[in-house]
Amino acid sequence: MMLRALSADFLKIRGKGLWLLIVIAPVGLVAMQALNFGLRYDFLTKLYAKDLWGGLLDNILRFVPIALFMGATLVSSLIAGVEHQLSSWKQLLALPISRTAVFSAKYTITVLLLAVSCVLLSIGSAVLGIALGFPTELPYSDLARIGLYPFIASLPLLALQLWLSLTFRNQALSVSLGIAMAFGSIFTGNLGEFCPLNWPLLTVEGKHQGVFLGAGLGLGLLIMLIGLLHFNRKDVA
Amino acid sequence: MNEFVIRTHNLTKKYHDRAAVNSLNLSIGRGEIYGFLGPNGAGKTTTIRMLLGLIRPTSGKVEIFGKDLQKDRLNILKKVGSLVEYPSYYGHLSAVENLEAIRRILNLPKSRIAEVLDIVSLTKEARRSVKGYSLGMKQRLGIASALLGSPELLILDEPTNGLDPSGIQEIRELIKRMPKEHGITVLVSSHLLSEVELMAGSVGIIAQGRMVFQDTIEHLQHQASSTIEMTVSEPEAAVWIARDSGLTGQLQEGRIHFDGLSNTQVAGLVRRLVENKHDIYRVEEKRKSLEDIFMQIVGTGGSL
Numbered sequence: 001m002m003l004r005a006l007s008a009d010f011l012k013i014r015g016k017g018l019w020l021l022i023v024i025a026p027v028g029l030v031a032m033q034a035l036n037f038g039l040r041y042d043f044l045t046k047l048y049a050k051d052l053w054g055g056l057l058d059n060i061l062r063f064v065p066i067a068l069f070m071g072a073t074l075v076s077s078l079i080a081g082v083e084h085q086l087s088s089w090k091q092l093l094a095l096p097i098s099r100t101a102v103f104s105a106k107y108t109i110t111v112l113l114l115a116v117s118c119v120l121l122s123i124g125s126a127v128l129g130i131a132l133g134f135p136t137e138l139p140y141s142d143l144a145r146i147g148l149y150p151f152i153a154s155l156p157l158l159a160l161q162l163w164l165s166l167t168f169r170n171q172a173l174s175v176s177l178g179i180a181m182a183f184g185s186i187f188t189g190n191l192g193e194f195c196p197l198n199w200p201l202l203t204v205e206g207k208h209q210g211v212f213l214g215a216g217l218g219l220g221l222l223i224m225l226i227g228l229l230h231f232n233r234k235d236v237a
Numbered sequence: 238m239n240e241f242v243i244r245t246h247n248l249t250k251k252y253h254d255r256a257a258v259n260s261l262n263l264s265i266g267r268g269e270i271y272g273f274l275g276p277n278g279a280g281k282t283t284t285i286r287m288l289l290g291l292i293r294p295t296s297g298k299v300e301i302f303g304k305d306l307q308k309d310r311l312n313i314l315k316k317v318g319s320l321v322e323y324p325s326y327y328g329h330l331s332a333v334e335n336l337e338a339i340r341r342i343l344n345l346p347k348s349r350i351a352e353v354l355d356i357v358s359l360t361k362e363a364r365r366s367v368k369g370y371s372l373g374m375k376q377r378l379g380i381a382s383a384l385l386g387s388p389e390l391l392i393l394d395e396p397t398n399g400l401d402p403s404g405i406q407e408i409r410e411l412i413k414r415m416p417k418e419h420g421i422t423v424l425v426s427s428h429l430l431s432e433v434e435l436m437a438g439s440v441g442i443i444a445q446g447r448m449v450f451q452d453t454i455e456h457l458q459h460q461a462s463s464t465i466e467m468t469v470s471e472p473e474a475a476v477w478i479a480r481d482s483g484l485t486g487q488l489q490e491g492r493i494h495f496d497g498l499s500n501t502q503v504a505g506l507v508r509r510l511v512e513n514k515h516d517i518y519r520v521e522e523k524r525k526s527l528e529d530i531f532m533q534i535v536g537t538g539g540s541l
Contacts, residue, residue, distance in 0.1 A: 004341050004342050004344055005341075005342055007341045008337075008338040008339070008341040008342050011330070011334060011337060011338050011341065012327055012330070012338055014329070014330065014334070015329045015330075016329065082327065085327075085328070086325055086326060086327070086328060087323075087325055088325040088326070088327065089325075090286070090289075090291055090321045090322075090325060091319070091320075091321070091325035091339075091379075091382065092325075092342075093289075093290075093291055094289040094290070094291060094314065094317070094319045094321070095314065095339065095342050095343065095386075096311045096312070096313075096314035096315040096343070096386075097311070097342050098311060233293075235286075235291070235292035235293065236286065236291040236292060
């Protein structure tokens, strides 16, 4: 039943600019580094002479958490907006489909869209490295990690954003909170490892990568379940 | 009317102690068109949302097709089509795509889309994006969406709201065809009695969350009995003559009013008055309109 709702959701996001957003975000991140490395090619290749790929990925990684947080916020809001815009909830939820299926489909489509973005980021990073003439032995696992790990660690924020966006018709609340958290994440570095906004970076660098992946998955699941319970019980206006 | 499609038992919904719907007992028989009437804010939409499981009743029970809505929601909703207030649609999609989004959830054959578009005569416009539709077309698309799952029960909340007269008539004809051609029971809500009168067999009138009248439309029309109004030369004396022949009339502003006189009674009274040398200037029949009765039932508390 969830798959049927999901297939309907894929139809509904046609022409909403979501796919554009999904492609533009990773392309933008890679383009920024193309500019960075293009302008200071000699300086940076000397700086990272020992590990060119590592230097490039590290530069990209700096911007991954903020991009993920923004992405989760905007995609959640756009997905929810499709139903809010013309109060389609009353029609959708009066169909013979469980609310759990509806909610799970929304969650799945949001995760899938962002996952596409992350895969594109890994591919884009590889393409940029090759274009910059870096060694042809690609660091596949590092490339995959930069796309996947921070994404998993940002699932709690995604679950929170989706829940808020689905609950409140007015998207100003969820979007401003999401953007505040995205920009805030630049300054929360010294709040320590317990602040979930720091987790995306900690899954790639630092000693306990596995712990933060697990924490991201766990907290993400927990928030999603709370959101689901609430969605199942709430009155539809 | 032997089998009930919808029955509610003391259905109540409270918002912060204020009862939007109060102990409502609704019963709708199979194959009927049931008009659900009430002024704005009387609790019609709240009731309909409870019937569809969109909001939870504070207390009371909804039974549809003899099953408990709380327990059997998904099975019941498979046989229910609904349109709640203004139509819901995805403006950036065409009519076909809108129906396709619902079809995917209902898991029906694709041919159903063309069928329902044909029923609401939208086939020609089906490929256009819905944004550019007129309100009447959007409303018809809403009905098409409601019909998609071949429902046995159609719940339409104010389907003619905001439409122009020709749009209203189109929707009305569409609704009237449902029980005849498709065997569908229809619940249609409205705040206009005149409109419901033209299609419904039974009516329920709700005011301030309570059911104040529930019966057939004939019964309601029966209450709209006529009064005979007479203007004569000597009204005071005429009232006594009438009373003499067993008819009680009220004197108002020099005119005499009688309730529910038959033709023979009128003829007899006129003859006696003439025999007693009264001049009769006017004998008029004043029919109470259904709107008057509606207003009388609903009271002045409503926001009509």
